[in-house]
Amino acid sequence: MSKQSTAMISRRSLLGAFAATAVMAAPTYSKAAGFLRNAGDIRRIKMYSARTGEHLDLVYWIEGQYLTDSLTEISNFMRDWRSDEVKQIDLRTVDIMTAAHNLMDIDEPYMLLSGYRTPKTNAMLRSRSGGVAKHSLHMKAQAADLRLTSRSVNQMAKAAASCNAGGVGRYSGSDFVHMDCGAVRTWGA
Structure with a gap:
């Protein structure tokens, strides 16, 4: 050579x-935090509630720090709207929601169908539907049921499941995806 x-x-x-x-x-x-780790120094969540008419579009994390006021707003927004009871939403759930949203590369806000639920609300919903868990993570403020008009249930569920950070339920018949910070698992069609 x-x-x-x-x-x-x-x-x-x-x-x-x-x-x-x-x-x-x-x-x-x-983990969802892995998706967000290289997303910059800012984390932002965008949602609206058809039930209350409220909209939420805020930064909740800057340079490694959760913003207390923003977390309070998120928890208030995700309250049990039937009783107006507020419980601190688990930040892991918010991070999973944000990571999945970022993966879908969209600007549309989530429609929040259900965040925190009181035991009374959960029992009422359970009496009306077989799809409501007796020990739902909604009662621990660790879950959200979400919908997007620009993405299918399958697209949303795949984005959330790819975070490998919690539970993801597909509810195609009702057109929403459940995301939680519990054990990694998937269900539904």
Whole structure:
């Protein structure tokens, strides 16, 4: 081999090593926080409620810090609208919702169908439907039922499930997706 071809092989080897290193160093997105980690220093959630007429569009995380006032607003927005009872929403659920929203690359806000539910509300809904869990994570403020007009139930569920960070339920007949920060699992069609 000539001196020039040896240099070319060395450059190729070097570039290959850099490419392999970049692939190995790329983050694995096994949790919703992984999806958000490289999304910049700002996390934003956008939702509206057809039941209350309220809209929410706010930044809740800046440079590694949750914003207390924003978290209060999110919890108030996701309250049990039947009783107006508020419970602090689990931030992991908000992060999963945000990560899934970012993965779908859309600007449309989520329609929130259900966030926190009091035990009384959950029991009432359970008496009307077989699809309501007796020990629902909604009662712990760890779940949300969401809808988008620009994405199908399957698209939303795939985005949420790819976070590998909680439960994802498909409710195609009712056109919504359940997202929670409980055990990683999926159900529904």
